[in-house]
Amino acid sequence: MGFKLLSDEELIQQFELISPNVMLRAARLQLLARIVAKNVHIILSAINFIVCNCSSSCGWVAAIECDLKWLELGGKYHFSSILNSIEQIKGDPKKFQTHIRAYAASRFANLDVPKALPQYSSSVNFSSFHCTVCSKVFHTKQKLALHNFKVHNIKDPIRLYINTVHCPICMLYFHTRERLLNHVKFRSSVCKTNILLGGAILSEAQADSIDVQLQAENRALQVAGHRRHFAKDPVFRLPGPIANIVCPKPSAHHPLGIGRNYHY
Numbered sequence: 001m002g003f004k005l006l007s008d009e010e011l012i013q014q015f016e017l018i019s020p021n022v023m024l025r026a027a028r029l030q031l032l033a034r035i036v037a038k039n040v041h042i043i044l045s046a047i048n049f050i051v052c053n054c055s056s057s058c059g060w061v062a063a064i065e066c067d068l069k070w071l072e073l074g075g076k077y078h079f080s081s082i083l084n085s086i087e088q089i090k091g092d093p094k095k096f097q098t099h100i101r102a103y104a105a106s107r108f109a110n111l112d113v114p115k116a117l118p119q120y121s122s123s124v125n126f127s128s129f130h131c132t133v134c135s136k137v138f139h140t141k142q143k144l145a146l147h148n149f150k151v152h153n154i155k156d157p158i159r160l161y162i163n164t165v166h167c168p169i170c171m172l173y174f175h176t177r178e179r180l181l182n183h184v185k186f187r188s189s190v191c192k193t194n195i196l197l198g199g200a201i202l203s204e205a206q207a208d209s210i211d212v213q214l215q216a217e218n219r220a221l222q223v224a225g226h227r228r229h230f231a232k233d234p235v236f237r238l239p240g241p242i243a244n245i246v247c248p249k250p251s252a253h254h255p256l257g258i259g260r261n262y263h264y
């Protein structure tokens with residue numbers, strides 16, 4: 001009774017908070033300022049090369065270009081290009097960094113940019129994945145995989161390496177093939193590498209027939225309003241000896257323990 005629901009934007013405005021998008025923008029610009037201040041040649045020449053040779057509207061440089069436009073709205077700077085901004089930052093990097101901090105904390109900088117002004121609404125994601133067939137760009141591996149399947153009918157070959165619902169490398173039990181495939185494809189490079197080293201165990205026809213068998217299950221999930229990888233039951237680790245594993249990126253951590261690289 002008497003409570004008023006506030007949207008994220010209203011909360012940010014009312015309590016003068018910094019929105020996550022602005023934090024990312026400010027952090028990216030601060031990094032640029034540090035690169036310029038320390039005169040990191042290799043990165044500066046890479047930026048120069050990308051600006052002069054790539055027309056693609058993705059990647060870190062494209063995100064920085066959007067961030068600079070956003071910073072221009074603060075009224076203190078005007079950048080004709082990213083290379084021009086580097087020249088201006090060189091003049092006084094400290095002043096540039098102070099301005100980013102002050103502007104990011106202002107209410108105006110945290111106003112949600114309407115979709116009608118795409119030139120100011122930079123993508124938070126700047127990593128990019130290219131389709132090798134039609135060279136379309138996607139922000140996540142998952143979106144690229146979906147595109148490959150829907151448009152080009154290409155399925156991930158990892159489906160030929162798995163015939164269980166538990167990961168044979170880390171012994172995690174996923175209950176469904178879809179969840180295990182996601183674990184191997186997107187979550188654990190250690191498991192993926194070791195499964196690939198084991199070689200394919202299914203033929204295309206066998207993998208297709210498993211897909212057909214699972215159609216009814218997937219349809220039922222869809223009807224219930226869930227995605228295919230819906231986690232009805234929690235994952236648990238099966239007992240048993242873990243086979244010797246090859247670690248693609250050796251580090252001080254256990255390759256299957258907390259702190260391993262989940263993303264690549």
Ligand SMILES: [Zn+2]
Nearest residue numbers: 131133134135
């Ligand atoms: Zn494509």
Ligand SMILES: [Zn+2]
Nearest residue numbers: 167169170191
């Ligand atoms: Zn695993």
